[in-house]
Amino acid sequence: MIHVSATPVLALRGVSKRFGAVQVLTDVELEIHAGEVVALVGDNGAGKSTLVKTISGVHPIDEGTIEWDGRPVQITKPHDAQNLGVATVYQDLALCDNLDVVANLFLGSELRSASVLDEIAMEKRAKELLDTLSIRIPSVRIPVAALSGGQRQVVAIARALIGDPKIVILDEPTAALGVEQTAQVLDLVERLRERGHGVILISHNMADVRAVADRVAVLRLGRNNGDFKVADTSHETIIAAITGATDNAVTRRQARTASAAATKEDAK
Amino acid sequence: MSDLAKTPEPATAQTSKVTTGPESTPAPAASAAPVPAVDPRLLVREEGLKGYWTEFTRKIRGGELGSLPVVLGLIVIAIVFQVQNGNFLSASSVANIAVYSSGLGIMAVGIVFVLILGEIDLSMGSVAGVGAAVWAVLNVTNGVSDLLSVVLAVVSGLLIGLLHGFFFAKIGVPAFVVTLAGFLGWSGLQIWLMGKEGSINAPSGSIVENLTAYYFEDKAAAYGLALVAVLAYAGSLLLDAKRRKAAALPSRPVSEIVLRTAVVAILCFVVAYVLNEPEGARGLPLALVLFLAVLVIADFVARRTLFGRKVFAVGGNAEAARRAGINVDRIRILVFGVSGMLAAFGGLFVASLSGGATKSLGSGNTLMLVIAAAVIGGTSLFGGRGKVWSALLGMIVIQSIQQGLNMIGMANEIQYMITGAVLLAAVVIDSISRRTQKTAGRA
Numbered sequence: 001m002i003h004v005s006a007t008p009v010l011a012l013r014g015v016s017k018r019f020g021a022v023q024v025l026t027d028v029e030l031e032i033h034a035g036e037v038v039a040l041v042g043d044n045g046a047g048k049s050t051l052v053k054t055i056s057g058v059h060p061i062d063e064g065t066i067e068w069d070g071r072p073v074q075i076t077k078p079h080d081a082q083n084l085g086v087a088t089v090y091q092d093l094a095l096c097d098n099l100d101v102v103a104n105l106f107l108g109s110e111l112r113s114a115s116v117l118d119e120i121a122m123e124k125r126a127k128e129l130l131d132t133l134s135i136r137i138p139s140v141r142i143p144v145a146a147l148s149g150g151q152r153q154v155v156a157i158a159r160a161l162i163g164d165p166k167i168v169i170l171d172e173p174t175a176a177l178g179v180e181q182t183a184q185v186l187d188l189v190e191r192l193r194e195r196g197h198g199v200i201l202i203s204h205n206m207a208d209v210r211a212v213a214d215r216v217a218v219l220r221l222g223r224n225n226g227d228f229k230v231a232d233t234s235h236e237t238i239i240a241a242i243t244g245a246t247d248n249a250v251t252r253r254q255a256r257t258a259s260a261a262a263t264k265e266d267a268k
Numbered sequence: 269m270s271d272l273a274k275t276p277e278p279a280t281a282q283t284s285k286v287t288t289g290p291e292s293t294p295a296p297a298a299s300a301a302p303v304p305a306v307d308p309r310l311l312v313r314e315e316g317l318k319g320y321w322t323e324f325t326r327k328i329r330g331g332e333l334g335s336l337p338v339v340l341g342l343i344v345i346a347i348v349f350q351v352q353n354g355n356f357l358s359a360s361s362v363a364n365i366a367v368y369s370s371g372l373g374i375m376a377v378g379i380v381f382v383l384i385l386g387e388i389d390l391s392m393g394s395v396a397g398v399g400a401a402v403w404a405v406l407n408v409t410n411g412v413s414d415l416l417s418v419v420l421a422v423v424s425g426l427l428i429g430l431l432h433g434f435f436f437a438k439i440g441v442p443a444f445v446v447t448l449a450g451f452l453g454w455s456g457l458q459i460w461l462m463g464k465e466g467s468i469n470a471p472s473g474s475i476v477e478n479l480t481a482y483y484f485e486d487k488a489a490a491y492g493l494a495l496v497a498v499l500a501y502a503g504s505l506l507l508d509a510k511r512r513k514a515a516a517l518p519s520r521p522v523s524e525i526v527l528r529t530a531v532v533a534i535l536c537f538v539v540a541y542v543l544n545e546p547e548g549a550r551g552l553p554l555a556l557v558l559f560l561a562v563l564v565i566a567d568f569v570a571r572r573t574l575f576g577r578k579v580f581a582v583g584g585n586a587e588a589a590r591r592a593g594i595n596v597d598r599i600r601i602l603v604f605g606v607s608g609m610l611a612a613f614g615g616l617f618v619a620s621l622s623g624g625a626t627k628s629l630g631s632g633n634t635l636m637l638v639i640a641a642a643v644i645g646g647t648s649l650f651g652g653r654g655k656v657w658s659a660l661l662g663m664i665v666i667q668s669i670q671q672g673l674n675m676i677g678m679a680n681e682i683q684y685m686i687t688g689a690v691l692l693a694a695v696v697i698d699s700i701s702r703r704t705q706k707t708a709g710r711a
Binding site: 056058077078079082088090094095096097098099103107108109110112115116117119120121123124127 | 512572573575581583584589591592594595
């Protein structure tokens with residue numbers, strides 16, 4: 001059902017990262033193809049956010065290589081990642097509260113002639129973009145400080161699409177959202193896949209992951225711990241990979257409540 | 269981010285046709301047809317003057333006071349001193365306020381940029397002193413040409429500012445400490461440069477003397493500048509409205525443009541009249557022209573250019589700016605460079621007023637007045653919010669008070685206390701309006 005290109009757009013080969021005495025990532029491998037949604041899951045502290053930050057240039061990697069369209073590239077600062085075509089929506093939304101919606105959408109890629117901002121073109125494109133994404137906010141000219149949490153989230157996601165990126169990274173995009181907004185964001189993720197973007201989705205919400213992801217890459221204590229196709233992998237297998245064991249409190253509990261949990265999960 | 273929990277859920281009522289079904293089975297993406305993104309809860313301003321008035325009162329109640337307190341304060345100051353001394357609004361007095369505002373006001377423009385960045389520059393006064401000393405030593409003692417020595421003085425301020433910025437941005441020393449060290453260090457350099465001489469007088473007819481001593485006596489100058497300013501203002505508003513209309517974006521109604529232009533025109537021509545016509549009028553001071561030029565350029569840079577946008581972004585959320593690919597260090601270094609440059613340029617005006625460079629130029633309350641002007645004018649001390657024009661408004665308030673108190677013969681020590689009280693009042697108003705804005709959801 002999904003067309004997947006032969007060469008991954010982005011590939012991490014043996015990536016390691018340490019902060020002082022903590023080895024956060026060890027020999028991590030990850031491949032993202034165009035038109036593919038890869039869910040990156042793992043427990044708190046598994047290294048998901050750090051991995052994403054290495055791709056987006058916030059933390060340069062210590063060892064390993066990052067390949068873009070098959071050739072190795074250096075990503076040492078956010079600008080490198082942007083130039084390649086990586087757009088990131090962070091968990092802490094990374095919006096400037098004092099700037100209005102338009103300014104935030106175009107931050108870092110302002111439309112301009114010479115160095116003078118073209119506010120009108122930016123406002124026009126911002127409105128078009130928000131319209132096509134069915135995003136509703138009171139006005140594109142109010143400071144982001146005046147928006148609600150959900151509105152900030154959709155603005156942050158919309159902002160990732162301004163530069164027409166090849167890879168979009170969403171770090172916990174639905175964590176702070178209500179039911180309606182979660183569904184909208186998942187819609188948005190599927191629309192990104194249809195348009196041929198590769199999407200990396202970090203989420204703790206298995207329902208979200210199973211709803212939109214094609215593959216699930218599991219991180220545990222900074223290492224790869226499984227790479228599954230969502231279509232033919234059970235919920236339990238993924239949970240086991242996340243927790244790192246097949247016999248533990250989680251699986252025992254699930255054995256006890258197997259049927260109940262399954263129906264609950266489906267109903268959800 | 270802290271108000272995530274407090275804010276209500278976003279609009280859901282109008283979007284139901286876009287999404288279907290429960291959370292785990294989202295609708296196919298194709299169903300999302302574009303719908304006009306106007307939130308039904310948005311308070312839209314009505315067309316015409318009535319809408320303008322309701323919008324205005326709503327903003328006031330929401331705590332968005334803007335320049336209103338300062339303007340009201342200025343009117344009160346003018347009335348009080350005019351009652352005390354009938355000469356307060358005379359031509360020479362107004363010209364005096366304009367000229368004395370210029371030098372410190374230009375320095376205040378520099379500090380506005382630093383404050384927008386969320387930092388502070390305590391070295392303004394000392395850098396002004398170094399600028400004046402560099403000019404005096406080059407021009408008067410060593411005979412370097414007039415223009416070149418002025419340029420070199422400004423460049424020295426720029427380099428000092430860039431050095432501050434380097435230590436702040438690259439090394440990570442807090443700006444407070446870097447510029448505090450600069451405050452001491454550069455005033456030492458200033459005294460060392462001046463050498464044995466306590467003061468070096470500005471030669472008559474030199475650029476620096478003319479900075480504050482030259483007046484355009486031709487009446488056409490003041491009226492012409494007022495006319496150009498009004499036409500440029502109206503033209504930019506009309507052009508903007510036309511372009512926005514062409515792009516099908518909401519634009520200012522004509523009535524608002526007429527109203528704004530009328531207010532600006534009255535202000536400009538009243539000032540031009542007072543400078544030109546009454547007894548003792550000397551015409552348009554060059555200092556005021558230069559100050560206005562700095563203001564217009566700085567305002568354009570802050571609001572309309574990429575650099576200005578980046579400064580606001582770094583001041584609002586430095587980490588967000590960094591992740592957006594903005595070179596935060598570079599912006600910080602450049603802003604301190606601008607601040608140093610304008611400090612040195614302002615220092616030349618101060619030197620011009622006091623007849624030349626001295627060992628103590630820029631010391632005393634210079635720094636305090638500069639920061640006070642920016643804050644009184646409405647620039648936030650907490651970063652991310654501010655207007656270049658606040659340098660003008662705030663400095664006019666301060667100089668009006670000083671001029672008025674001088675005219676009614678108030679002692680220096682009383683002046684300090686009153687200026688201090690005005691600064692405190694400005695910050696109190698800022699804090700209260702910020703709190704009101706928070707409860708009104710606008711900050």
